[in-house]
Amino acid sequence: MIQKKxxxxxxxxxxxxxxxxxxxxxxxxxxxxxxxxxxxxxxxVKTNGEDVTLVLWxxxxxxxxxxxxxxxxxxxxxxxxxxxxTRRQTLEDALSLNERVVQEFGKIPSFLLLNKCxxxxxxxxxxxxxxxxxxxxxxxxxTSAKTGDAVEKVFLQLAQAALDK
Amino acid sequence: MPAxxxxxxxxxxxxxxxxxxxxxxEFRLIGTWPNWxxxxxxxxxxxxxxxxxxxxxxFLENFLFDAEQFWNSKGSGSAxxxxxxxxxxxxxxxxxxxSAYLLDGTRLLIVRNLSETxxxxxxxxxxxxxxxxxxxxxxxxxxxxxxxLHCIVHDLTQPLSAMNSVFHLxxxxxxxxxxxxxxxxxxxxxxxxxxxxxxxxxxxxxxxAAQNSAQEKTGESPDLADCAQRAVREFxxxxxxxxxxxRFDPRVKKSADWRVPGDAAxxxxxxxxxxxxxxRYSPKGTTVTVGVEDERGFVLxxxxxxxxxxxxxxxESQLFALFSKGKxxxxxxxxxxxxxxxxxxxxxxxxxxxxxxQGGSRFWFRLPRAEKIVAASHSAHMKKxxxxxxxxxxxKPAKRLRILVADDADINRELVAELLQKRGHIxxxxxxxxxxxxxxxxxxxxxxxxxxxxxxxxxxxxTQAIRQRExxxxxxxxxxxxxxxxxxxxxxxxxxxxxxxxLSKPVNxxxxxxxxxxxxxxxxxxxxxxxxxxxxxxxxxxETISQRAALGESLAASNAIAHLNRSxxxxxxxxxxxASILLxxxxxxxxxxxxxxxxxxxAELAAAAHLLKGSLAIFGASKAVESARSLEAMGxxxxxxxxxxxxxxxxxxxxxxxxxxxxxxxxxxxxxxxKAKIRRKTKPAAKRRKR
Numbered sequence: 047m048i049q050k051k052x053x054x055x056x057x058x059x060x061x062x063x064x065x066x067x068x069x070x071x072x073x074x075x076x077x078x079x080x081x082x083x084x085x086x087x088x089x090x091v092k093t094n095g096e097d098v099t100l101v102l103w104x105x106x107x108x109x110x111x112x113x114x115x116x117x118x119x120x121x122x123x124x125x126x127x128x129x130x131x132t133r134r135q136t137l138e139d140a141l142s143l144n145e146r147v148v149q150e151f152g153k154i155p156s157f158l159l160l161n162k163c164x165x166x167x168x169x170x171x172x173x174x175x176x177x178x179x180x181x182x183x184x185x186x187x188x189t190s191a192k193t194g195d196a197v198e199k200v201f202l203q204l205a206q207a208a209l210d211k
Numbered sequence: 212m213p214a215x216x217x218x219x220x221x222x223x224x225x226x227x228x229x230x231x232x233x234x235x236x237e238f239r240l241i242g243t244w245p246n247w248x249x250x251x252x253x254x255x256x257x258x259x260x261x262x263x264x265x266x267x268x269x270f271l272e273n274f275l276f277d278a279e280q281f282w283n284s285k286g287s288g289s290a291x292x293x294x295x296x297x298x299x300x301x302x303x304x305x306x307x308x309x310s311a312y313l314l315d316g317t318r319l320l321i322v323r324n325l326s327e328t329x330x331x332x333x334x335x336x337x338x339x340x341x342x343x344x345x346x347x348x349x350x351x352x353x354x355x356x357x358x359x360l361h362c363i364v365h366d367l368t369q370p371l372s373a374m375n376s377v378f379h380l381x382x383x384x385x386x387x388x389x390x391x392x393x394x395x396x397x398x399x400x401x402x403x404x405x406x407x408x409x410x411x412x413x414x415x416x417x418x419x420a421a422q423n424s425a426q427e428k429t430g431e432s433p434d435l436a437d438c439a440q441r442a443v444r445e446f447x448x449x450x451x452x453x454x455x456x457x458r459f460d461p462r463v464k465k466s467a468d469w470r471v472p473g474d475a476a477x478x479x480x481x482x483x484x485x486x487x488x489x490x491r492y493s494p495k496g497t498t499v500t501v502g503v504e505d506e507r508g509f510v511l512x513x514x515x516x517x518x519x520x521x522x523x524x525x526x527e528s529q530l531f532a533l534f535s536k537g538k539x540x541x542x543x544x545x546x547x548x549x550x551x552x553x554x555x556x557x558x559x560x561x562x563x564x565x566x567x568x569q570g571g572s573r574f575w576f577r578l579p580r581a582e583k584i585v586a587a588s589h590s591a592h593m594k595k596x597x598x599x600x601x602x603x604x605x606x607k608p609a610k611r612l613r614i615l616v617a618d619d620a621d622i623n624r625e626l627v628a629e630l631l632q633k634r635g636h637i638x639x640x641x642x643x644x645x646x647x648x649x650x651x652x653x654x655x656x657x658x659x660x661x662x663x664x665x666x667x668x669x670x671x672x673x674t675q676a677i678r679q680r681e682x683x684x685x686x687x688x689x690x691x692x693x694x695x696x697x698x699x700x701x702x703x704x705x706x707x708x709x710x711x712x713x714l715s716k717p718v719n720x721x722x723x724x725x726x727x728x729x730x731x732x733x734x735x736x737x738x739x740x741x742x743x744x745x746x747x748x749x750x751x752x753x754e755t756i757s758q759r760a761a762l763g764e765s766l767a768a769s770n771a772i773a774h775l776n777r778s779x780x781x782x783x784x785x786x787x788x789x790a791s792i793l794l795x796x797x798x799x800x801x802x803x804x805x806x807x808x809x810x811x812x813x814a815e816l817a818a819a820a821h822l823l824k825g826s827l828a829i830f831g832a833s834k835a836v837e838s839a840r841s842l843e844a845m846g847x848x849x850x851x852x853x854x855x856x857x858x859x860x861x862x863x864x865x866x867x868x869x870x871x872x873x874x875x876x877x878x879x880x881x882x883x884x885x886k887a888k889i890r891r892k893t894k895p896a897a898k899r900r901k902r
Binding site: 049051058059078079080082083084085086087101103109110111112115117118120121133135 | 268269270273276277293294295296297298304306329332333336337339340341343344347
């Protein structure tokens with residue numbers, strides 16, 4: 047069976063683990079559990095009528111306590127760059143992390159997820175900023191691990207993009 | 212039991228799985244296959260001694276690259292994978308860690324189940340990150356409150372500014388002595404109240420908002436080297452605690468004159484902020500050096516560290532932006548460097564940062580030398596009780612100046628000329644650079660006040676033409692440019708063309724007086740790149756970008772009439788006149804822009820948007836100005852793709868402005884139009900409109 051390694055990247059507490067849990071187990075826990083190191087999970091999806099195993103690398107959010115090892119990304123076929131739409135800084139952090147990734151590994155299929163879109167009243171990303179990101183070539187999705195909005199879609203589309211590569 | 216078996220059993224019970232690397236992805240299991248391995252990766256391959264560990268765990272497959280590299284290097288120590296988590300057959304998460312060792316040529320891989328100790332580690336990280344989240348949230352709350360407070364105080368000061376203007380106007384009338392006393396009391400009290408409000412603002416919002424709007428109250432010239440040394444003394448203990456050496460640059464000649472404008476307390480705070488920043492990013496055992504240098508009429512202060520240098524992913528301008536902070540999040544609310552920037556620029560200086568060639572970063576700021584300010588300023592009585600700006604405004608100019616005002620926008624020309632005439636000067640208006648040059652050939656003017664962009668001949672071209680004509684003579688026409696542009700590059704261009712000073716639009720009455728009169732008083736004394744101040748105050752003739760930004764910020768919250776009231780010094784007739792001109796001209800300009808967009812005429816759009824932008828700025832209509840500016844930029848870039856959208860935004864903003872100005876125009880109809888105050892050499896159409 048075809049296997050594709052997909053990495054989840056972004057600051058701490060943006061919801062990377064929750065997105066994976068929603069996608070793999072269809073569950074959501076409101077409490078924040080920080081990730082230490084990497085959580086490896088698998089899910090089989092159907093793409094173009096074919097079974098593909100997505101090996102999901104949920105990598106801890108980078109902060110002053112933990113720096114991300116670029117070696118974790120070795121061999122990945124795609125990645126989801128996750129920012130918390132209610133914390134503007136996490137978008138800046140995600141984009142700066144992306145620059146490092148591109149510098150190291152070149153262009154790899156990736157989507158930008160603005161997560162926690164269920165928290166509309168706390169949203170800090172301006173529509174104009176989102177437009178700019180789209181203009182800059184990003185596939186941007188507003189997701190919610192809580193409600194499941196767009197979660198399945200982004201993983202499946204990324205699997206497709208990874209296969210098409 | 213053989214000794215080897217004992218160790219193997221011990222390791223297995225302690226949660227270790229041991230393997231010997233045989234090459235080509237093959238591993239030999241040493242000892243037993245632990246239960247936890249079985250629950251994650253299944254039974255050990257039957258009838259086999261070896262296992263391809265990379266096949267059962269994607270994480271280990273990845274780590275083997277690093278492990279092999281380590282084994283091949285034949286180094287000592289170990290290679291560690293870092294923590295990872297996999298799920299076992301029951302869905303439980305098992306925390307793991309792998310290490311590679313080289314023992315007597317044997318390549319060992321140890322995989323460890325961390326379940327026993329992981330909870331503790333998890334709790335530690337959880338607490339730390341929860342705290343970071345709370346901290347972030349708190350910062351955001353503070354920021355919101357800062358902004359709210361700023362808006363409230365801004366709104367509170369607006370009517371006070373108007374009251375001050377009214378008292379100021381009343382004072383000029385021939386009032387009976389008793390009444391004059393009352394007016395004086397009123398003026399003094401309203402100023403006192405304004406100061407109190409600003410005091411509250413400063414106390415609450417610590418750094419920024421007070422700076423945005425505060426009047427300068429200083430006439431002192433502190434010694435920058437003294438401030439730097441004081442900062443070194445104050446911070447040396449804190450640096451020592453961080454194991455970083457702090458020193459004052461021994462090359463600095465202490466006997467030299469390092470006086471600059473400003474006040475010592477704020478300079479101390481600037482050094483303090485820069486030093487806190489340096490301390491945060493300096494590795495242990497390094498040195499931070501503080502010093503001052505002479506820089507052709509300016510004093511440059513610097514803080515050099517030996518840290519990692521500036522972040523590559525952050526533009527220098529961002530470092531000093533409001534609420535900006537380092538990527539490591541170890542900074543505060545992002546106010547410190549912003550405070551430094553607005554304070555330094557308020558005193559006519561500049562600030563910046565760079566990565567040093569020898570490593571580390573340099574944060575610096577440059578201020579004009581105090582003697583420059585003294586040379587251009589007036590007598591000592593300016594420094595007495597009243598705030599300098601107010602005092603300056605009240606004081607009649609030493610000389611009645613003849614001023615030529617060149618601006619293609621009637622409304623701008625009228626406003627500037629009115630302000631000048633109110634001040635007692637003679638103002639003549641022309642509509643472009645060519646007319647200005649022609650007028651200067653026929654008549655003498657003390658000062659040419661010229662707009663940057665005009666049809667036929669721009670302000671820059673006119674300045675170059677005038678300077679060429681002066682070449683080889685002793686003549687020097689004082690030329691002051693005004694511009695709505697906002698880049699340092701533009702300012703440099705102005706100065707290179709030969710302008711003596713630059714004013715930004717929209718025109719600020721007090722600054723206009725200060726710059727004009729300082730420039731003309733100094734005439735040939737005025738160096739082209741100098742910052743001139745009047746009345747002991749330290750405002751620069753060349754307004755800086757942040758001052759404009761600060762002004763723009765205040766405009767955003769203002770209403771058009773209040774803004775106009777302030778710009779015109781409360782001259783109702785002039786306000787009526789300006790509103791009428793705008794309401795007559797803007798719809799035409801908008802129609803012109805609409806046509807230009809429909810016909811995809813980029814140059815026409817840029818020209819029309821430029822004119823309208825200047826007019827709108829007078830009313831403090833910041834959003835409309837921004838839209839006009841965008842449209843002008845689109846026109847110049849010959850890219851009208853987004854112009855229709857922006858144009859609609861501009862129309863909406865103008866409709867809003869028209870509603871805001873309605874009370875003025877109603878009044879205007881009752882009182883009829885005010886008579887013109889400006890002599891206009893050409894363009895009779897403009898004249899007609901004014902009557």
